Amino acid sequence: EPEVTQTPSHQVTQMGQEVILRCVPISNHLYFYWYRQILGQKVEFLVSFYNNEISEKSEIFDDQFSVERPDGSNFTLKIRSTKLEDSAMYFCASREDRGDEQYFGPGTRLTVT
Amino acid sequence: AQSVTQLGSHVSVSEGALVLLRCNYSSSVPPYLFWYVQYPNQGLQLLLKYTSAATLVKGINGFEAEFKKSETSFHLTKPSAHMSDAAEYFCAVRRGGTSYGKLTFGQGTILTVHP
Numbered sequence: 001e002p003e004v005t006q007t008p009s010h011q012v013t014q015m016g017q018e019v020i021l022r023c024v025p026i027s028n029h030l031y032f033y034w035y036r037q038i039l040g041q042k043v044e045f046l047v048s049f050y051n052n053e054i055s056e057k058s059e060i061f062d063d064q065f066s067v068e069r070p071d072g073s074n075f076t077l078k079i080r081s082t083k084l085e086d087s088a089m090y091f092c093a094s095r096e097d098r099g100d101e102q103y104f105g106p107g108t109r110l111t112v113t
Numbered sequence: 114a115q116s117v118t119q120l121g122s123h124v125s126v127s128e129g130a131l132v133l134l135r136c137n138y139s140s141s142v143p144p145y146l147f148w149y150v151q152y153p154n155q156g157l158q159l160l161l162k163y164t165s166a167a168t169l170v171k172g173i174n175g176f177e178a179e180f181k182k183s184e185t186s187f188h189l190t191k192p193s194a195h196m197s198d199a200a201e202y203f204c205a206v207r208r209g210g211t212s213y214g215k216l217t218f219g220q221g222t223i224l225t226v227h228p
């Protein structure tokens with residue numbers, strides 16, 4: 001069964017460094033999402049992406065964040081200058097054109113020290 | 114705006130007992146509602162969804178949920194718990210009829226099943 005994959009599974013970085021989290025959505029899906037979950041808190045929406053542009057973003061998704069679909073398979077989330085409060089589990093999800101279900105990847109645990 | 118409240122961050126049941134995980138939502142427009150399950154070190158897996166068709170929806174692994182508009186609820190049930198049901202469960206709402214469809218999640222309920 002097709003699945004969403006994410007790399008790396010765990011990323012440790014120092015405050016102020018740039019990180020790129022990578023996702024490979026399911027191949028025929030057209031809608032892409034990033035969510036995050038800070039330890040002990042709710043899963044929060046960050047951004048949705050469709051037709052090579054951001055379709056919606058939350059107030060969390062400020063100028064430090066960016067997303068890109070650099071080729072036909074990858075979907076990336078970049079954090080330009082990480083802060084301690086960016087430490088969280090980041091989930092990528094994708095959805096097909098006429099579907100309701102978002103398929104989630106296993107997540108990348110980002111630890112900022 | 115949409116929001117979800119899950120009553121009870123931890124629920125513990127005996128194997129074979131009824132599972133009831135509570136979810137209440139708030140939405141200014143007809144909602145789509147979802148239950149996801151997360152096993153340790155895995156992503157979120159869809160259990161079931163309500164998208165304005167039948168109010169009683171059946172999902173995988175014997176789970177079902179009933180959409181009750183008058184109570185703004187979408188509680189998840191399973192008649193008989195199995196040890197393999199131990200996981201964290203998330204209720205989520207999405208604005209119905211939109212294309213992009215961000216999900217708004219509840220805080221999650223950890224289900225423990227003991228022998």
